[in-house]
Amino acid sequence: MPAGNGANREAAGVGETGAAGVGETGAAGVGETGASGEPWDAVVVGAGHNGLVCAAYLARAGWEIAPGFRAPALAHTVGRLRPSVVRELRLRDHGLSLVAPEIRAFVPGDDGSAIRLWADAERTAEELRERSVHDAERYVAFDRLTRALGRFMGELATTVPPDIAAPSLGDALAGLRLGRSFRGLGRGDARTLLRVLPMAVADFVAEAFTDDGLRGAIATRGVLLTAMGPWSAGTAGVLLADGAGNDGGAAGQSVHVRGGPAALADALGAALRASGGTIRTDADVASVLERDGRASPRSIRSAC
Amino acid sequence: MTGRYDAVIIGGGHNGLVSAAYLARAGMRVVALERRHILGGAAVTEEVFPGFRYSVASYVVSLLRPEIIRELNLPRHGLEILPLDGTFTPLDGDYLWRVNDHGRTMRELRRWNLVDAEAYEEYGQLMVEMARFIKPILSVVPPDPTGLDPRQFLPLAGLLRTFQRLPEDRQAVFVQLMTMSAADFLGQWFTIDPLIATMSASGIIGTFQGVRSPGTAYVLLHHYMGEIDGAFRAWGIPRGGTGGVSEAIASAARALGAEIRTEAPVARILVGGGRARGVVLESGEEVLADAVLSSIDARQTYLRLLEPGNLDPAFEEEVGRIKFRGSSGKVNLAVDRLPDFTSLPGDGEHLRGAISFSGSVDDMELAYDDAKYGRWSRRPYIDMIIPTLVDPSMAPPGKHVISCFVQYAPYHLDPALGSWDDNRDAFGDAVVDRIAEVAPNIREIILHRQVLTPFDIERRFGLSEGNIFQGELSLEQLFFNRPVPGYARFRGPVRDLWLCGSATHPGGGIMGANGRIAALELPRATGRKVV
Ligand SMILES: Cc1cc2nc3c(=O)[nH]c(=O)nc-3n(C[C@H](O)[C@H](O)[C@H](O)COP(=O)(O)OP(=O)(O)OC[C@H]3O[C@@H](n4cnc5c(N)ncnc54)[C@H](O)[C@@H]3O)c2cc1C
Ligand SMILES: Cc1cc2nc3c(=O)[nH]c(=O)nc-3n(C[C@H](O)[C@H](O)[C@H](O)COP(=O)(O)OP(=O)(O)OC[C@H]3O[C@@H](n4cnc5c(N)ncnc54)[C@H](O)[C@@H]3O)c2cc1C
Numbered sequence: 099m100p101a102g103n104g105a106n107r108e109a110a111g112v113g114e115t116g117a118a119g120v121g122e123t124g125a126a127g128v129g130e131t132g133a134s135g136e137p138w139d140a141v142v143v144g145a146g147h148n149g150l151v152c153a154a155y156l157a158r159a160g161w162e163i164a165p166g167f168r169a170p171a172l173a174h175t176v177g178r179l180r181p182s183v184v185r186e187l188r189l190r191d192h193g194l195s196l197v198a199p200e201i202r203a204f205v206p207g208d209d210g211s212a213i214r215l216w217a218d219a220e221r222t223a224e225e226l227r228e229r230s231v232h233d234a235e236r237y238v239a240f241d242r243l244t245r246a247l248g249r250f251m252g253e254l255a256t257t258v259p260p261d262i263a264a265p266s267l268g269d270a271l272a273g274l275r276l277g278r279s280f281r282g283l284g285r286g287d288a289r290t291l292l293r294v295l296p297m298a299v300a301d302f303v304a305e306a307f308t309d310d311g312l313r314g315a316i317a318t319r320g321v322l323l324t325a326m327g328p329w330s331a332g333t334a335g336v337l338l339a340d341g342a343g344n345d346g347g348a349a350g351q352s353v354h355v356r357g358g359p360a361a362l363a364d365a366l367g368a369a370l371r372a373s374g375g376t377i378r379t380d381a382d383v384a385s386v387l388e389r390d391g392r393a394s395p396r397s398i399r400s401a402c
Numbered sequence: 403m404t405g406r407y408d409a410v411i412i413g414g415g416h417n418g419l420v421s422a423a424y425l426a427r428a429g430m431r432v433v434a435l436e437r438r439h440i441l442g443g444a445a446v447t448e449e450v451f452p453g454f455r456y457s458v459a460s461y462v463v464s465l466l467r468p469e470i471i472r473e474l475n476l477p478r479h480g481l482e483i484l485p486l487d488g489t490f491t492p493l494d495g496d497y498l499w500r501v502n503d504h505g506r507t508m509r510e511l512r513r514w515n516l517v518d519a520e521a522y523e524e525y526g527q528l529m530v531e532m533a534r535f536i537k538p539i540l541s542v543v544p545p546d547p548t549g550l551d552p553r554q555f556l557p558l559a560g561l562l563r564t565f566q567r568l569p570e571d572r573q574a575v576f577v578q579l580m581t582m583s584a585a586d587f588l589g590q591w592f593t594i595d596p597l598i599a600t601m602s603a604s605g606i607i608g609t610f611q612g613v614r615s616p617g618t619a620y621v622l623l624h625h626y627m628g629e630i631d632g633a634f635r636a637w638g639i640p641r642g643g644t645g646g647v648s649e650a651i652a653s654a655a656r657a658l659g660a661e662i663r664t665e666a667p668v669a670r671i672l673v674g675g676g677r678a679r680g681v682v683l684e685s686g687e688e689v690l691a692d693a694v695l696s697s698i699d700a701r702q703t704y705l706r707l708l709e710p711g712n713l714d715p716a717f718e719e720e721v722g723r724i725k726f727r728g729s730s731g732k733v734n735l736a737v738d739r740l741p742d743f744t745s746l747p748g749d750g751e752h753l754r755g756a757i758s759f760s761g762s763v764d765d766m767e768l769a770y771d772d773a774k775y776g777r778w779s780r781r782p783y784i785d786m787i788i789p790t791l792v793d794p795s796m797a798p799p800g801k802h803v804i805s806c807f808v809q810y811a812p813y814h815l816d817p818a819l820g821s822w823d824d825n826r827d828a829f830g831d832a833v834v835d836r837i838a839e840v841a842p843n844i845r846e847i848i849l850h851r852q853v854l855t856p857f858d859i860e861r862r863f864g865l866s867e868g869n870i871f872q873g874e875l876s877l878e879q880l881f882f883n884r885p886v887p888g889y890a891r892f893r894g895p896v897r898d899l900w901l902c903g904s905a906t907h908p909g910g911g912i913m914g915a916n917g918r919i920a921a922l923e924l925p926r927a928t929g930r931k932v933v
Contacts, residue, residue, distance in 0.1 A: 264566075281548070286716070288548040289887035296581075296617060296877035305723055329774060331617035331877060332581065 138162050143383045150366035150377075154187050157373035173359050177351035180256075180343055187369045194365035195356035202349035205315040213315045215349035222349060226312065233307045240306040241348040244341055246283060247291050252343025253279045291338075299333035319350050407431045407691035409924070410681055412668045412707070413864075413903060415443020416648045418697030420917030421902040422662065423474050423655035425695075428925050432660045433689065435681070437667035437864060440645075441652050443697075444863050444870065445912050447645025451850040453798040454736040457643035458854070459863060459870070461787055461805040462486065462756075464637040465627065465913040466647065467540070474654040481650035484792040485638040488755035490746075491600045492840040497745045498596045499752055514594050521591040532576060533626040535564055540627065540908045540915050543923055544882040544890040554891075579619045580877075583612075585763050587619035599760040603783060606809065608870040608910065610729045612770030613763060617877045624875070624909075639789050643796065647912055671696075671707045671899065678899035681707075693924060697903035697917065698864060699872040700724060700885035704894060717895055720886040725879060728856030728868025729773060731782075731811035733833045735804040736797065736850040740788065741841040754791050759784040759836055769810055776816030778829045781836055783809045801849070808833055813856040813867040822857035829853060871910025872903055881907055892920040893927075900924060 139161040142153045153163045176196070184194065203215040211229070216222045219241040226234040253276060260269035280288055294302055299320025303313040319340045320326075320333035327333075344351040355361045367377055409425050411418045414436025422434040440446060444459040463483060471481065488501035498514065500507045511519035542557040565573065578587055584605030588598045604625040605611075605618035612618075640646035652662055671694055672679040680690035696703040704713060704721045713721075740749050760766055760783055769779035790802040797803050811829060819825060830853035837844045856868025865872060873879055882890045885905045892907075893900045902920035904910035924930075 285548045285888070292547060293878045293883050293887045301725065326616070330615055331611065 143386070145363070145367075145377055145379075147363060147366060150363060150370060151183055151187070153375050153377075154366055154370040154373060157370055157375040158187070163370065163375040174354075175352050176355055176359060176362060177344055177346065177353045178340065178342070179353065179362070182256075182343075187366070189362075189365045189369060192365045192368035192372065194362060197354045197356055198345075199352060199354070202352045203315060205311065207311050211311070213311055215315060217345070217349065219347060219349070226309075229312065230307070230309045233309050233312055236306045237348065243287065243290065244338065245345075245347040246287050247294065247338050248341030248346050249343070250279055250283055250291060251338045251341070255339070255342045295335040295338070296331055297334040298329050298331050299337050300328035302334035302337070316348055405690075407433050407680075407689065408930075409433075409693045409695055410435065410689050410691035411695045411697060411902070412671075412681060412703070413437070413443060413697035414441040414648075414652070414662060414664065415697050415903060416445045416651055416912055416914060417903045417917035418443070418695070419648060419651040419655050419662070420470060420474075420914040421695050421697065421921040422660040423651060423658055424918055424921035425924065426655060426658035426660035427473075428921070428930075430925070430930075433691075434655070434660060434662045435666040435668055435683070435689065436662070436664045439665050441662065441664060442645045442648030444859075444865065445644040445648045446863075447643030450734065450852050451736050454801070454803050454850065455643060455796045456734045456803055456852065457639070457645065457789065457805060458734065458852075459732060459859065460644045460912055461789070461807060462637065462639055463644065463647060463912050464625065465911040465915075467913060467915050467918065469541070470651075470914040470918055474651065476647075476650045476654060479650040479653035479657070481647060482641040483638040484641055486755045486787065486792065487751065489600060489758050490743075490752040490755060491596050491758045491760060492743045492745055493596055493761050494840065495745055497743070497752070498594065498600065499746070501751075501755070511594070511597075514597070518592045518594045518597060525591045528572075528575060529623065529626045531572065532579060532623055535561075535568065535576070536623060537627050539881070540913075541919060543892065543919060544884070544907045546888055546890065547882055548888065579623050581616060582619040583614045583616050584618040584622050585613040585766075587622070595762045596760065599763045599766050600758045602763065602766065603758060603760050603785065606766070606770070606783075607785075607807075608730055609874055609876060610725075610727050610773065610810075610812070611876065612774075613766045615770075620877065620880075621875060624911075639787065639792060641793055641795075643789065643793075644912060651914070668707060670709065671703070673708065673712050673896060673899075677897040693898045693900060693928070695900040695902045695920060695924070697901075699726075699866050699869075699903065699905040700894075700901060701726070701866050702864070703899075703901060703905075708896070712896060714895060717886070717889075720888075724885060725874045725876065726813070726867035726869040727874065728813040728859060728865070728870065729810045730859075730868070730870050731778070731808040731829060731833075731856060732852075732854040732859070733806040733808055733830055734852040734854075735806065735848055737802045737804055737844075737847040738849055739843070739847045740791075740802060741804070741837065741847065742843045743841045745840065753788055755787075757784075757786040757788075759786070759840075773810035773812045776812055776814060777819065778811045778815075778825065778832065779809070780832055782811075782833060784833060784836060786837070806833055806837075811856050811868075813860070813869075822855040826853050826855050826858075829855060872905040873910075875909050880909065884909065892923055898928075 140156055140163050142149045142163060157163045184190065198217070200217050201214060202217055205213040207213070214222070214225060219238050223234045223237040226237055257272045257276060260273060283291060299317045300313070303317045307313050317328045320337035321328055322340070324333070324336055340346060340350060370377065408430035409432045411422050411432060411434040414434050418434050419441065422432050425432045440448065446458055447455055448458050449455045450458065470476070488499060491498040499510055508519055511522055538561060545554040545558060565576070568576070584602035585598060588601050592598050599613070602613040602618070605621040606613055607621070609618065609621065642649070656662060667684045668681045669684040670682040672682060672688065678694040680688060681694060682688050700721055701724055705718065740753060742748070746752055765781065766783055769781060769783050772779045785807040787805045788802055789805060790797045815822060815825065830851055834844060834848070854862070859865050859868035859870065873885060884890055884907045885901065889895070890907055892902065900920055902917045904916055906916045906920065908915050
């Protein structure tokens with residue numbers, strides 16, 4: 099397949115000697131050139147939501163993108179989806195509709211009772227009164243704490259980890275920004291954050307609550323999607339990270355995509371196409387082509 | 403000497419004694435007050451059964467700071483560390499035996515597996531490098547990360563520079579050490595199950611964690627630190643038991659002019675005008691001083707010895723949160739003859755080091771599972787030492803004492819099991835049963851048995867909830883979070899009231915670092931001239 103080398107452009111996405119790109123199983127390579135007739139600026143391997151987000155941002159910046167390869171969506175909620183992504187890629191205009199129910203979690207107990215965690219912490223606290231006055235009185239403060247710490251974790255999540263051995267100016271600036279947010283927490287919360295991050299989530303919830311059912315209801319978020327139990331150190335950090343950059347708080351953030359999680363991929367795909375990107379499915383990437391030891395100056399892989 | 407002191411120290415454990423010695427050395431008038439009739443706290447030797455002397459609680463010394471040995475001239479005051487050699491892990495029909503002699507250990511490991519043998523060298527070197535890197539942290543006052551004064555970070559600047567100079571793969575290993583579980587970390591190098599199990603055991607000593615719990619890899623490193631002080635390789639047992647360490651420190655302190663009193667339990671800390679003024683003994687006697695140093699844990703110091711109303715409720719809450727939940731027990735045996743291991747019979751050298759009952763990682767984790775649900779381990783992990791083989795003076799001629807450190811024994815038992823008093827004997831039996839699996843003659847040779855549950859450790863040594871380290875050594879309770887966030891600089895919110903025991907950075911163990919740093923920091927912080 100011809101690579102159509104442009105004047106000052108590197109070839110991307112072609113399985114030809116000397117060119118960098120990706121090779122598909124059962125086919126020679128991504129092959130086709132971008133709309134300009136020149137090779138792709140970037141090929142994104144894997145069109146999970148991160149691949150799509152990554153591609154959409156690059157396309158928005160004027161890159162020519164060929165991502166691909168969508169898989170069925172297994173997730174059921176999208177509470178961790180960054181609001182900034184929704185905003186910046188104008189996903190609502192591309193058909194995304196998010197539903198954030200008033201009820202965040204419903205936890206049926208063995209004894210026929212149930213706990214409901216609401217978006218409104220006061221309302222949850224009111225309901226908890228029946229189970230434990232002590233816990234009800236602590237709930238709002240706990241909610242505030244997890245929100246504050248989660249906000250900081252959100253900042254952390256949007257920072258590219260620094261190169262510790264040789265920090266760049268960018269790393270230093272990011273460090274300063276983080277440092278400011280850290281101080282912004284105030285002394286009490288800042289200390290609490292450093293204490294809580296490495297803790298077991300079971301211990302963290304037990305500091306505030308006595309009711310085992312409530313402890314369990316909240317602690318689940320510390321072990322969700324991990325291979326750890328609630329007594330494992332570090333799971334309190336998982337809980338806080340779950341509330342990073344969203345309106346999680348003690349109850350967590352349950353956000354659904356209208357039409358199911360696949361609809362998020364559809365919106366991302368639409369955003370990408372609107373910026374001129376292309377998506378191919380059924381295109382299993384077999385190898386990344388190298389030239390001179392690099393994938394191609396402007397090609398990226400889906401480490402996004 | 404009576405009248406007013408420059409400093410009064412609560413507790414005559416080894417850290418309190420170290421503080422007393424260093425303050426006296428700085429020219430201060432100091433008195434240390436010990437509740438019991440005997441000095442040493444958890445580093446103590448007692449004749450529990452006639453003729454048999456036990457290191458009742460702590461039993462080996464590995465972390466004692468070499469600068470303390472040097473500065474207080476402890477060998478002159480009688481300290482002598484008798485080296486222990488190797489770790490023997492008895493198994494059903496086999497064993498794993500590592501010794502100080504490198505060649506022999508390599509041969510043994512090769513018998514098991516060539517790849518592990520090769521990894522063993524690499525691993526040992528790596529851990530020494532890591533320990534060397536982190537070691538300076540043992541002698542600094544932790545900064546308050548939320549504090550504004552940049553000077554407090556100065557002691558760490560050197561550490562950061564060394565870190566940046568470490569090769570990238572070493573930096574990555576360091577991050578792994580700070581976060582991973584001991585078993586996972588070791589599993590990256592080794593495949594021999596009993597080797598991983600035995601090495602990971604030092605990651606869970608005194609904690610309420612299992613070898614597969616994240617965060618336990620750091621404790622491995624903590625234990626390596628003691629092993630690298632070339633000049634004074636101090637892994638061994640003090641002549642006369644661990645009380646020998648305390649005796650030597652006490653002797654040095656007295657020689658420097660410190661006063662030390664036993665049977666002087668402190669009932670209350672006197673506070674006036676927002677500062678500590680001295681203490682009141684249970685007898686009613688008042689001992690006045692410009693500064694009070696407490697070598698007991700933060701919970702007892704702040705919540706029991708201070709009258710209510712002296713503390714801000716937020717601080718009180720923070721102290722109330724400190725996790726103790728002791729997880730260890732101790733079984734001390736007096737025996738007629740030596741135990742005989744089926745897989746390596748006889749009185750050989752394998753009995754002269756540590757004998758580790760850690761057959762597999764699953765065994766270790768299962769022992770922890772029991773504890774998680776409020777039961778003592780039915781098949782516990784045991785670290786056994788036979789002190790009489792290196793120091794025969796501990797028992798009548800021909801007889802022996804055996805020290806068994808046992809995990810897990812949760813302080814908070816499932817109420818269905820009843821109290822620890824109801825369980826003590828059964829727990830002791832479980833320990834003997836576990837030993838008998840690989841050394842069946844154990845049942846016939848026992849003359850006396852002393853079983854210490856965490857409840858007994860609390861009662862006897864004043865260690866809250868029987869935690870052997872005055873507060874769990876978990877990541878959230880280390881360094882600038884020890885004993886509580888914001889107050890890791892050896893003092894809390896009450897002026898002139900200091901902490902100098904294991905409750906502070908760098909934590910527990912017969913180390914002395916806590917007592918030393920506190921005693922060096924006090925004159926500095928109060929602007930007192932050091933004589
Ligand atoms: C069962 C389950 C439930 C979950 N529930 C939730 C939840 O409720 N809420 C939540 O926030 N998160 C949940 N998660 C986690 C969340 O879904 C994932 O973290 C997230 O979707 C990962 O997105 P990604 O784009 O980074 O990677 P992926 O989704 O893994 O995307 C990678 C893509 O690359 C493709 N690919 C792989 N190899 C090749 C190749 N060689 N060539 C071309 N393409 C290739 C794959 O087919 C895939 O489409 C859940 C995950 C699972 C598995
Ligand atoms: C069973 C067990 C096994 C251990 N094994 C080892 C080991 O092998 N190696 C190792 O390095 N470490 C070991 N440790 C840990 C080590 O022994 C301790 O961390 C260390 O001895 C603590 O010293 P300290 O001076 O800080 O405190 P402590 O030893 O706790 O000293 C505090 C002192 O204060 C006294 N006191 C309490 N209340 C009052 C009061 N109101 N008035 C006056 N005095 C009071 C106590 O009686 C005690 O003497 C072990 C501990 C235990 C319990």
